[in-house]
Amino acid sequence: MEFKRVSPYKFVVEKHGNMRVDALLISSDKLIQYVEKDKALEQLLWVATLPGIVKYSIGMPDIHQGYAFPIGGVGAFFYDGGVVSPGGVGFDINCGVRVIKTNLKYDYIKDSLEELGKTLFKMIPAGLGSTSDYTFSIEESKRAMKLGLEWAVEKGFAKEEDIENIEDNGRLEADPDCVSRHAIERGREEFGTLGAGNHFLEVDKVVEIYDKDLANAWGLYEGQIVVWMHTGSRGLGHQIATDYLDLMRPKMEKFGFKLVDRDSVYFPIQEDLSQRYLLAMGSAANFAWVNRQVLTYFVRKAFSKVFGMDYEKLGMEILYDVAHNIAKQEQYEVNGKLETLLVHRKGATRSFPKGHPKLKGKFKETGQPVLLPGDMKRGSYILVGSEKSIKETFGSVAHGAGRVLSRHQAVKQITFEDVQKELQREGILLYTNDKVVAREEAPLAYKSIDLVVEPIVNEGLANLVARSKPLIVIKG
DNA sequence: ATGTCC
Numbered sequence: 001m002e003f004k005r006v007s008p009y010k011f012v013v014e015k016h017g018n019m020r021v022d023a024l025l026i027s028s029d030k031l032i033q034y035v036e037k038d039k040a041l042e043q044l045l046w047v048a049t050l051p052g053i054v055k056y057s058i059g060m061p062d063i064h065q066g067y068a069f070p071i072g073g074v075g076a077f078f079y080d081g082g083v084v085s086p087g088g089v090g091f092d093i094n095c096g097v098r099v100i101k102t103n104l105k106y107d108y109i110k111d112s113l114e115e116l117g118k119t120l121f122k123m124i125p126a127g128l129g130s131t132s133d134y135t136f137s138i139e140e141s142k143r144a145m146k147l148g149l150e151w152a153v154e155k156g157f158a159k160e161e162d163i164e165n166i167e168d169n170g171r172l173e174a175d176p177d178c179v180s181r182h183a184i185e186r187g188r189e190e191f192g193t194l195g196a197g198n199h200f201l202e203v204d205k206v207v208e209i210y211d212k213d214l215a216n217a218w219g220l221y222e223g224q225i226v227v228w229m230h231t232g233s234r235g236l237g238h239q240i241a242t243d244y245l246d247l248m249r250p251k252m253e254k255f256g257f258k259l260v261d262r263d264s265v266y267f268p269i270q271e272d273l274s275q276r277y278l279l280a281m282g283s284a285a286n287f288a289w290v291n292r293q294v295l296t297y298f299v300r301k302a303f304s305k306v307f308g309m310d311y312e313k314l315g316m317e318i319l320y321d322v323a324h325n326i327a328k329q330e331q332y333e334v335n336g337k338l339e340t341l342l343v344h345r346k347g348a349t350r351s352f353p354k355g356h357p358k359l360k361g362k363f364k365e366t367g368q369p370v371l372l373p374g375d376m377k378r379g380s381y382i383l384v385g386s387e388k389s390i391k392e393t394f395g396s397v398a399h400g401a402g403r404v405l406s407r408h409q410a411v412k413q414i415t416f417e418d419v420q421k422e423l424q425r426e427g428i429l430l431y432t433n434d435k436v437v438a439r440e441e442a443p444l445a446y447k448s449i450d451l452v453v454e455p456i457v458n459e460g461l462a463n464l465v466a467r468s469k470p471l472i473v474i475k476g
Numbered sequence: 477a478t479g480t481c482c
């Protein structure tokens with residue numbers, strides 16, 4: 001396939017065949033080789049064929065093969081004539097990342113790392129099929145799905161101030177009556193659970209500050225201990241995706257829409273079924289924010305226990321929480337006109353700049369934090385959204401490092417002892433319920449996050465603020 | 477990602 005380089009880190013495949021728009025790839029000479037041999041490219045071009053797509057189908061530097069849409073893909077659609085695609089959101093609806101700050105410095109906690117790791121591992125339900133001690137009735141679960149963070153405040157899992165530090169304040173428009181009983185049944189035992197695969201909880205040390213003013217404004221500094229978590233809506237979101245794919249699939253034909261594979265389902269936005277999907281998706285998104293909030297509650301408890309201090313005294317405020325599997329109604333200028341679009345971000349993080357109407361409070365003054373986790377050894381980046389992302393990528397950037405080895409390849413090449421030794425050399429403590437998952441998630445199975453950040457920063461889609469490295473890793 | 481295919 002012919003990529004045309006249009007700037008140092010931007011590549012275009014011009015529209016051809018059934019494509020309605022071009023495909024735009026944010027990448028680099030080092031990364032583009034991974035795309036060319038991956039099914040992700042085919043998927044990126046397929047998204048460009050969908051009705052009502054605006055400007056171009058976009059691939060991020062961490063693009064790789066997913067179901068229907070590529071992971072690391074962005075597609076924006078006109079409400080009039082456009083489509084919604086459950087595969088453009090992903091099975092793990094509102095999979096996302098949260099960072100919690102502390103006022104602890106590394107030197108203060110370095111002798112307590114093992115105790116902290118053990119305490120966290122005991123308190124955090126992790127692994128495939130993990131359930132929580134906090135289970136709720138169907139009715140109460142539905143209230144959580146409707147209210148998001150407001151429900152978490154009401155139940156004592158959150159304090160009022162947490163709300164302003166979360167994308168969309170932890171609540172999208174939702175209607176739990178659009179969610180199947182089966183999906184709710186799966187969700188009611190999953191409040192405050194980490195899950196498996198690439199989901200994780202980490203205690204990190206801030207090792208570098210790139211933007212002192214912004215770091216100050218956000219309360220970040222070198223040597224600071226911060227907590228990262230990556231999880232989503234668990235079985236609940238997965239069930240909703242499955243349900244709506246099954247509901248939409250047999251009805252696609254009447255619009256002249258054709259499947260290219262089992263999950264390449266899309267449906268006119270204005271149809272009732274699409275509206276119901278979006279309200280179910282909102283319910284799962286709210287559930288995911290509540291899930292990360294209950295986990296935050298556990299993390300605050302664990303730190304309080306180990307350091308014998310109330311979590312507020314430990315400065316355990318949320319820095320920010322981003323959704324990287326989601327579809328949102330947002331406004332963009334298209335051909336000189338302000339248009340309302342449905343933006344699918346699948347494995348892509350919102351990157352809104354200062355002054356954006358959707359940002360509030362201090363983030364309106366600074367732009368939003370963009371949280372880009374790397375692998376369990378090399379650490380993660382905190383960036384800030386920029387105006388250029390609004391003009392070029394519908395306010396979006398990548399979502400993380402992306403795999404370089406498939407799960408199967410990783411398990412074949414890497415033993416659990418290999419992973420342990422590699423982390424031990426760096427002084428990183430690993431806790432896991434599943435040694436196979438640890439091998440699948442080995443640092444060597446991932447690209448360097450530096451490679452993913454490079455095109456983003458050089459194209460000015462987001463700007464560097466800080467970098468952190470893991471001390472404690474908890475995996476499913 | 478996911479009670480890894482009711």
